[in-house]
Amino acid sequence: MPDVSEEFRSLGALRAAHLDLMRHAADGRGAEAQPDAGSLRAFIARAVATGRHLADDHEREAAQRILDYWSAELAATPDAVADDFRPSLLAPPLPAAGAEASGTRKGRDDGEEEGGRIDSRQAIRLAALARQWRDSGRARGYLLSGSALAKADDYSWLDPDIAMLVKASRQAEHEAVRRSSRTKNIVIAVLGALVLLAGGLAAFAFQAWNAEKAARAAEAEARAAEEAATWNAESDRAELREVIGERRSPQADDDRARLDDAAAFIAGLVRGGVLPLTQVPESLREGLDAFVPHPSPDSRPPSPPGIPRFDIDRLIRQQTADVLARFNVSPVDVGDRLVIGTPAPQQNGADSEGERLAARVPELNGGTPEVRRAAAQALVTALRDDGLPEAEQKKVTAVLAAAAGDASMRALTVTGRLNLLFVLSEIPAVHWERDGWLDLKAQARRAVGDLTDSRAAGETAIGEDTAAYLRRLQANLGISPAPSQTVYPHFVGITREQAINVGRLLRSVGWRVEQEERVRVGPDRSQVRYRQGEEGDRASAELLAADLRAAGQTDAQAAALPQITKGVLEVWLR
Structure with missing residues (x-):
């Protein structure tokens, strides 16, 4: 049973002693400044006895939160014993205190109005977290954010450490918002640059497409001229056969x-x-x-x-x-x-x-x-x-x-x-x-x-x-x-129809053949050119040359050149 002569006679007296004890611990900022277990036990005993003078429910709730806070501090001291881990409760009010309280107000006192109805367990957790943050050298990992920070703000008045933790968390949150804003601006700028670049590339691609279209039109015109010449020659031969009587029956x-x-x-x-x-x-x-x-x-x-x-x-x-x-x-x-x-x-x-x-x-x-x-x-x-x-x-x-x-x-x-x-x-x-x-x-x-x-x-x-x-x-x-290489055929000295037929034969045996391209100058014999030093390309080039020989290009051979791209086989047909 605590000594009643040392008890606090009111909630205000209890709160004043509570704040004095907290300021003493905050001013020291060291292990030697922390209240020892004996001092805490004495304060808790006086706070328990104070319950005899408190009959108002709100006052008793506020006093119990203070008692819970220092009970948690006592349990955290190195000299704590088994009894220190049992919860401490306010003593029941005396009948006289109940009569005195019947005429008092049914609301909170000034201290409670400031703090509101709060969770004592949450207050203990926040106080412990604030001390861990303080003892870790104010590491950023302990800072609060979002709804946790908003709730912790309601407990700032209880403990200076909580107040400092809330303040530091607010500053960190503001810095994060500023960084996010800067990142957003950078992203917008980069996207704008990419849009401009894409527009430039689209314009360049359109110009290249127009140039390629003109080249295809020129090539088609040349091919049409060649086909017209071939048709005229065939017509001449047919007319000659008719003149000399070489017409055959069905x-x-x-x-x-x-x-x-x-x-x-x-x-x-x-x-x-x-x-x-x-x-x-x-x-x-x-x-x-x-x-x-x-x-x-x-x-x-x-x-x-x-x-x-x-x-x-x-x-x-x-x-x-x-x-x-x-x-x-x-x-x-x-x-x-x-x-x-x-x-x-x-x-x-x-x-x-x-x-x-x-x-x-x-x-x-x-x-x-x-x-x-x-x-x-x-x-x-x-x-x-x-x-x-x-x-x-x-x-x-x-x-x-x-x-x-x-x-x-x-x-x-x-x-x-x-x-x-x-x-x-x-x-x-x-x-x-x-x-x-x-x-x-x-x-x-x-x-x-x-x-x-x-x-x-x-x-x-x-x-x-x-x-x-x-x-x-x-x-x-x-x-x-199919082989992995891509075949690019060029032809000179033969007709496009002959080149197309060779390309068809190569595709039928698995080669990936691009469109045949007519050139003005080429080697004096059919060739398959591959990148010098690439063993895989060499084997494929020799096989492709053999396929060309089987397709009628009997002089086709493989040739290694350093300027050929890896994975590309250039076919030159004559």
Whole structure:
């Protein structure tokens, strides 16, 4: 029980002692100036006893807040004991105090009017926070903002530390508002500059568009002039043919078309190295000039570099007979050198193992199902499972690639196409990367591109299984996914139609080809230029050059230049 003689007789006396104690702690600003535990216990005991003289509810509430505040301070001292952590409550009012209070006002006193009805627990928390802020050297992390700062303002009168914390928080908030305003002004200025820049770029782009439009118009005019000249030349030739009586009947034109298809097939065999050009009958030489990349056997080798030549006349004769029968063309029309059924002379007395297996390629398209399955299995075992030496595998692959040519593929049955694509798709991708196989790979890529275009145009029908084999073959040949490089074609010395046709063939085998551009000056032979020192660009350039050779640009080669941009392949066509 506290000593009643030391109790405060009124709320005003309690508040005065409370403020004196707080000023004493604030003036010292050090650990030695803080009230010790004994002083706090004595003050709390007197404050508890003061409750005997307070009967008004508002006065008791204000006194209890002061008591709560110093109870929290006592619990925070290093000498606090277990009893110091129990809440201290005002003593109940004496009956006499209640009678005296009955005539008093029912409102707050001056001190309470200033503070209002506040939460004692919130006051304790704010006081503790203010002391932490003070002891941390007024670190900014303790500052208040927003609604927390507005609520803390109601407690400023209780504690000088709270008042200083609120003041510092207000200043920090004002500084943040000023910084935000400055940032907003900077952003507005930057956006304005960007708008002006965008306007300038738009004007520049419009001017460039106008210039490009004028250039395209000039190019279109030049192309129209060139086409007009070509049309005039064709008209002159047609008129000349009419004058000399070279007009043919519809039946003659139909026969000629069938013969052209047969010639296209034989040209595929020549292009693949299966049939030497010297063995083509003289009656077909003129017609083959339109299909075979090199115009005569004297000016070019009879087959592209890297493609072997060997005697498989029996295969040629059988395939030619089948095709001519489909085209309704007499064997006599294609020359007496390809008389069907005449046995071929043997070389060195015996065919090689690869030649014997290559002779079974036609079995993929004809005979019984058992014969077709046996032929496919034998070919797959030799090519996929390395059942033959590499040189012999190359011979067989060359025949398969020739059989997949556009004219040959169109002549096959649906089952024949499926079997042929199945065998080709079983050749591993690494085999196509062998030394000396590049032009053979390009020939196979050309065949796949032609089939893809023919299928898209609805000219060649294939089933779902055949389409799956086609997709696998495209992956093994590097057609899908497409190479990462971009191709920029330039042409000089050839017509735009020829350049467009080459571009179409390159797109059909997966290249990303930009629009063809005519130039006045270029190299003396077809080239694929790439950036010097870029290994990935070099490999793609060599493959692209091989694709060009397969497309008829037989002298195309890759050339390294330091000024070419990385990832760009420049094609120069002549």
